[in-house]
Amino acid sequence: MEKTKDFQRGYLNMELLRFTTAGSVDDGKSTLIGRLLYDSKAIFEDQMEAIERASEQKGDEHVNLALLTDGLRAEREQGITIDVAYRYFATPKRKFIIADTPGHVQYTRNMVTGASTANVAIILVDARNGVLEQTIRHCYIASLLRIPHIIVCINKMDLKDYSEQVYLDIQKKFKELSVKLDIQDLRFLPISALKGDNVVERSENMDWYDGPTLMYLLENIYISSDLNYVDGRFPVQYVVRPQAEKFHDYRGYAGRIASGTFEPGDRVAVLPSGFTSTIKSVDTMKESLKQAFAPQSVVLTLEDDIDISRGDMIVKENKMPEVGQDIEMMVCWLSETPMVMNGKYYVKHTASDARCIIKDLPFKININTLGKNYEDKSLSLNEIGRIRIRTTKPLYYDPYRRNRITGSIILIDEATNNTVGAGMIV
């Protein structure tokens, strides 16, 4: 029973892994997700019956696993995926959150959204078609959003006689084309999502492949070093002041640690005031902690009485963030209304709100060729470019490549309140 005990303990002590899936139309993405869900028993009988009924009604030959992920009526009617859908499954080792992004219109916008919180990106390539322009685009977005691990699944190997040469050729082409991209961890896998080869079970049809299966990779890929534990950053979300006898003088700063660690006794600085103090306690409802680290939500109290409010940032003194009002970033435009040069937008950055003016667009990226265009000064839906903004007040930030939380920004249209731009500070 020893093993059982360990297993039970393990199951209740799983890690969380968020991944996003990208593929061109008909690359078999929905089939792959359907298979992961089905094989990990995340699909229940009533869900299975519902899609069996629906497939039958539509006259499909196989049970269409894509119907599992297409939740909206319009999606099922038109047979397309409109929006990012979130799916969940768990194995004894990990709980998984899939951000499933559609391959049609508004592709970039949706993939950027799904990628913003992902640890891993799965990029699907159809073995019959090889590396397409879209494949490079998916890979570019994954690297721009700094997804630490990219797994390229070469799918539909069954339709290419499980040929090793086909797999090697595609892998070679992919490496050539992605050489310009900054990818931390890139892996390749030959699979057949439909037949199940190398998804959960090892393929008997590809004995030339001796690497792990997709499920094994997802369960074991090392993610706990992906977060930044060096730079102490604590954006203050809310000030806790209990109006109670017992906590008369209590003044706590609530927030979620963006990066680094905090413990009682640590010397900290508060931005923008610049005052310094020492951490008195790191509190939660159940206990006060000896140490807290990203991404925990805690309440900090300080030894000194300093005026601190939402939008301020408590940082470790040894490594300060950058402070400024003129900020350069890569931005993905998310709105059907194009960006207005010299236009004004709301800015959200950590817990702080500001306004900004778009000052310049030095270049934009052709995401199919990865070339830079220095002439065109417009930015429309699904386009990515470098911009310079001037904010109404200083922001405290780090480069996005160093810190995904303090390096990211959204732009909001002042007239419609819509989120129109996703910015990654350079």
Add this chain to the structure above:
Amino acid sequence: MSESNCLKFLYLCPHLKMHKPLEKMEKYNLNHLRELEAESIYVIREVAAQFERPVLLFSGGKDSIVMFYLARKAFWPAKVPFPLMHIDTGHNFPETLEFRDQLMKKTGAICISRLVQDTIDQGKVVEETGVNASRNVLQTVTLLDALEELKFDCALGGGRRDEEKARAKERFFSHRDEFGQWDPKNQRPELWNLFNGKKNMGEHFRVFPLSNWTEMDVWQYIYMEDVDIPDLYYTHKRRVFYRDGVWLADAPFMVKKDTEEVLEKDVRCRTIGDITCTGVTLSMANTLEEIIQEVAAARVTERGGRYDDKRSEAAMEDRKKEGYF
């Protein structure tokens, strides 16, 4: 059998003993429940910071109990800076109301109650008739009226994305127009942990802090944190009858067909809601450990017992567009 299948098999064995989850001792490693907790607390604090008059929708079910528990954690040692609201269909299990009142007493929180019966009496909605009559759809009107009357600009809900396919596309911060409607095809993109709660007068937001939790996560969390839940979730004897694959609890207001026989069974609730549409499960599970094992072995989703979802394939989407929870 492969190792992972073997483990799965072991896990599904109901006789295995359950162990209290240990916090990971590895440096800088949060388990999945702690990470979900941190995310939900962050979202709840954003609500308090971004909105003027939020309210937490409380049904007495386990999801809203966990949400309220997380809200208490988010602001401790201060009190939760917004009230709770119960939209009461009048078709509750009495134990639910008892539990609600005791929880409010214990925590010093305030729970506003709005009755679907009042909406019916005002002539704003007409009660459904027949054997499948339910007040589930009617409560949307009561909810929207209450939000308007009390000028709430944000309602926190316990909805989870794994519950139902229309919910899978729901945002954490979900915008509602001045009619309370949801436009699923035109939602704001939600990136990183930056939540855009900007809106015009008369519009409001629904916020779902438990978006990324599954049914299993909720049970494991209740177990890990010793969160109090109503006894209805544990096995008890109850008079029930069988309809279309679902066991329903008997109550004076339940209309039965002649062929439907009321029997006494050992049951427990997997979800708690309006009696007319919440099925009960035949179960002997008497502890949280047993419930978790039952959930792990279950082959039907918890909403599989929800009569309201069986009405049509897009039942949930249609109700949500009109302003349902």
